[in-house]
Amino acid sequence: MKSPLVVLGATGSIGRGVVQAAVDAGWPVIAVARDSAGLKRLQERHADAHLSVLAASVASDEDGVRLAAALRKLGRPLGGVVACISGTMERGRLLDHPAVFLQRKFGEDVLPHLAAARSLLPLLAEANRGGGYVLIGGPGSEHPWAGYGHRSIGAAALNMLARVLHDEARALPVRVQLLAIDSPVCTEDNIGHACPQWPSALAVGQRALALIAQPRGKAEAVVHFNPADGDVEFGPLESSEFQEPQSPDPFSPDQSHPETDSDPALLPSRCLQDARNLLKNLLSPHPISPNRNQEPSSP
Structure with missing residues (x-):
């Protein structure tokens, strides 16, 4: 039997996809999260799988030490x-x-990764199974994510943290890597309005497992998610189904679109229109008004 895989944040939208991918691949899983109720639901969902749950946090160094002690007790x-x-x-x-x-968001998105790594990397090294340690990173690390600038800063910091941990862990029989997801992910929580080109949480889990299982040797510190690396599952529609909307365009400015946002058949058109609007705003010659609530004056 394979040695168990620890999934931190297992009850989150991506964490559930990682757990599903591990269960599908026959991995024993130790699901870790602060949400006790979510862990119970996860157990019920995978009642026939080799899944253990552990309610714990990695918000601080002290939490990381307690988690490592609890995992060690499992033997x-x-x-x-x-x-x-x-x-x-x-x-x-x-x-x-x-x-x-920003200080609070940095403490939520980045510092827990360090607290977890400081306690779990030595524990993983003790096993000497050549296992990998994979951090999941989100979009915006190289270009600002409009409206989510704090996430861009956090993603950039996580990118560098992974590089530092990768370098410092060379002396250990452990490989540290960041799986960078350069787009939003289609999850159970957002499937109603996800774009077809977004990878699914299950696909992210499958790619993370591939990094864990790869032979020990030279490996990149940061690996960008690439659908071409293998069979991956996309969101509501496969990418091959993406087509330019036929005329008349239901999203043109002079037409209404009473359809709901949860209609998957309209998602490609909606994503295209969002891109058009973004390009229009970027190319607009109007200056930015100093008053955010005031429309820019005409040239």
């Missing part, structure tokens, strides 16, 4: 760790928030 050498750690999703300009907002 099972670990085969790998996938860290799906992320804070709450909030939208807004950084300029509209006090500095303490």
Whole structure:
């Protein structure tokens, strides 16, 4: 039997996909999360799988030490760790928030990864199974994510944290890598309005497992998710089904579209229209008004 895989943030939208991918591949799983109720639902969902749950946090160094002690008590050498750690999703300009907002988001999105790694990397090394430690990173690390600037800063910091951990862990029989997802992910929570080109949480889990299972040797610190690397599952529609909407365009400015946002047949058109609007705003010659609530004056 394979050594168990530890999934941090197992009850989150991506964490559930990682757990599903591991169960499908026959991995024993130790699901870790703060949400006890969510862990119970996860157990019920995978009642026939080799799944253990552990209610714990990695918000601080102390939490990480307690988690490592609890895992050690299980008496099972670990085969790998996938860290799906992320804070709450909030939208807004950084300029509209006090500095303490970014400090709080940094503490939610980045520092727990360090607290977890400091305690779990030595534990993983003790097993000496050649297991991997994979951090899951989100979009926006190289270009600002409009409305989610704090997430871009966090993603960039996580990128560098992974590189540092990768370098510092060379002396250990453990491989540390970041799986960077350069787009949003289609999950159970957003499937009603997800775009067809977004990878599914299950596909992310499958790619993370491939990194865990790869032979020990030279490996990149940061691996960008690439659907061409293997068979992956996309969101509501396969990418091959993407087609330019036929005329008349239901999303043109002079026509209404009473259809609901949950209609998957309209998602490709909606994504195209969002892209058109973004390009239109970027190419607009109008200056930015100093008053956000005031329309820009005509040239």
